[in-house]
Amino acid sequence: MDMPAPPPPHQISDQCRKLSSVLSLVGDKWTVMIVMVLREGPRRFNDIKRTIGGISQQMLTRTLRALERDGMVxxxxxxxxxxxxxxxxxxxxxSLSEPVHALGLWAGAHLERIEGHRADFDARTG
Incomplete structure (x- = not known):
């Protein structure tokens, strides 16, 4: 059975560029935190800011606008x-909140191991 030919390099490049813009938003720590807060239900701006903590008003505004632009909020x-x-x-x-939640569960389950590896690495390379 013949395998289909791979797409030309320019098509791969175009697809990577498109995906990159989406992944940079959904992989951002503030996006993850906002999505997790809104997963519980609708919230007002100051409630989101207070719940997350540590996010500036400007960053919260910017991230909410980006999420709204992409149709997520x-x-x-x-x-x-x-x-x-x-x-x-x-x-x-x-639909984004599901994998974000799963990633949060994974991070929580492995946090101690990761912190241990970081400490070992830092001690070796310090």
Missing amino acids: NRTVYPTLPPQVEYALTDLGR
């Missing part, structure tokens, strides 16, 4: 004084 503005803004995962964002 919905931003709803309520006509109150002052206006209330709520963020929630879309169906696409909820």
Whole structure:
């Protein structure tokens, strides 16, 4: 049986470039933390900021906008004084939350081993 020919190098390069932009967002620590917070349900901006801790207002705004742009987060503005803004995962964002949650579980289960390896490495190369 003949194997299909691999795609030309320029097609692989184009695909890698497209995937890279998505992976850089979904692999960002702030994206992971925001997705995990919103996995529990819709939240207001300051609630997300308080829950995550350590994220600047500018970084939270930038990350939420990127997630909204990619269709992972919905931003709803309520006509109150002052206006209330709520963020929630879309169906696409909820589908991302599953592998993100699994990655978090993996990291938690292996954290002690990883920290031990880091300490050993640092002691050897210090």
